[in-house]
Amino acid sequence: MTEDDAVRLDAPVVRPGLAPDGTIAREGALSKVPAAYARLVDEARGRIRAAFPGGRLHSAYVYGSIPRGTPRAGRSDLDLVVVLREPPSAADRTAADRVEAGLDADFAVIDGVGLLLFDVDTLLSELERYDLGFFVACLCTPLLGADLARELPRYRPDGLLARETNGDVSLALAEWERRFAAASSSAAASDSVEGELSALCRRVARRVVRTGFTLVMPRWGGWTSDLALQAEVFATYYPARGAAMRRAAAWARTPTADPSALALLLTDLTPWLAETYLAVHGPKARRPGH
Known part of the structure; x- marks a missing residue:
């Protein structure tokens, strides 16, 4: 074994998905969205903003294969998260359903739309800090509004x-x-x-x-x-x-x-x-x- 071999064997294993400090890096980005999906994402942003007027909307995110840059045309779905300032009402869910149905009908590049509704207090609560909080901070890509990741921890694979x-x-x-x-x-x-x-x-x-x-x-x-x-x-x-x-x-x-x-x-x-x-x-x- 050469000295170079020994160095390689002793070097720590670098696992994927981590930032330099060892915390889990946010996996998606709008810059990774393929060109074929760019108009879809822009349209989703506009329809979400229109569906939740009057200051109820805090922020919105896209997650899944599209912001990771790995969708399959006509087979992948569009996954969205909308965060409201107050707990979602039945009317909010109806508005979300309309956004889902409209985007699915208008864009053949996807096979279905899922829009999750949450409120700010739930996502920032101690109970959800390592569940939904992690989901938003690491697996969701900001689309609208203030990014809640700034108020959440840096997560480690522990x-x-x-x-x-x-x-x-x-x-x-x-x-x-x-x-x-x-x-x-x-x-x-x-x-x-x-x-x-x-x-x-x-x-x-x-x-x-x-x-x-x-x-x-x-x-x-x-x-x-x-x-x-x-x-x-x-x-x-x-x-x-x-x-x-x-x-x-x-x-x-x-x-x-x-x-x-x-x-x-x-x-x-x-x-x-x-x-x-x-x-x-x-x-x-x-x-x-x-």
């Missing part, structure tokens, strides 16, 4: 973040099982059932892969939102479950209506993750109603 971001997958399991059972026993047309199963498969698979990744994130020491890489990182620490997690990552990207896929996710991976997560990271802070 056990606290792992516990608070994905430590509640067990709470989602019962609802997923209910939806799976309802779709499987539905007398609706086959196409409708297949659509429901595919949508559920995508939702569950995404959550499962992200939970698997954050289970091992503190040991890995970095951050990524790439589902395929998340599955590979997970498999490094739990090789016996690696093949199942890789399949989940594939379904998250290209969902299937095959009931056996959801059976694997709901009866194998999710219960195992919930039990293992609790053992490794402890219980997540209790939310109202739980």
Whole structure:
């Protein structure tokens, strides 16, 4: 072994997704939005501003593949967050629904729009500091208004973040099982059932892969939102479950209506993750109603 080899072996491993100080860097930027999506993002900004007039709007963000620069034309969706100065009302949700439907109808480059509504106090609360706060500060790209990241911590890929971001997958399991059972026993047309199963498969698979990744994130020491890489990182620490997690990552990207896929996710991976997560990271802070 040469002296140069020794230097390379002794050098610390630099994980992706981190700023020079070791905190998690914000992953998206408007500068990363592909040209084909630029008008869509500009239009979303204008429609959000018009939908929430009178000073109710605090800020807005875009997240997901579009600000990361990795969307798939006609297959990726547009993900938005709107932050209001007061708790969202039913009228606010109706306004958000109109924005979603209008953008989806007017832009063929996307396959659906999701707009989440929150208020400032919730996002800055101690309870959400390492959950929704992290989501806004690191995974969302500012679109309108004052950036809440300035009032939130710099996050590290540690056990606290792992516990608070994905430590509640067990709470989602019962609802997923209910939806799976309802779709499987539905007398609706086959196409409708297949659509429901595919949508559920995508939702569950995404959550499962992200939970698997954050289970091992503190040991890995970095951050990524790439589902395929998340599955590979997970498999490094739990090789016996690696093949199942890789399949989940594939379904998250290209969902299937095959009931056996959801059976694997709901009866194998999710219960195992919930039990293992609790053992490794402890219980997540209790939310109202739980």
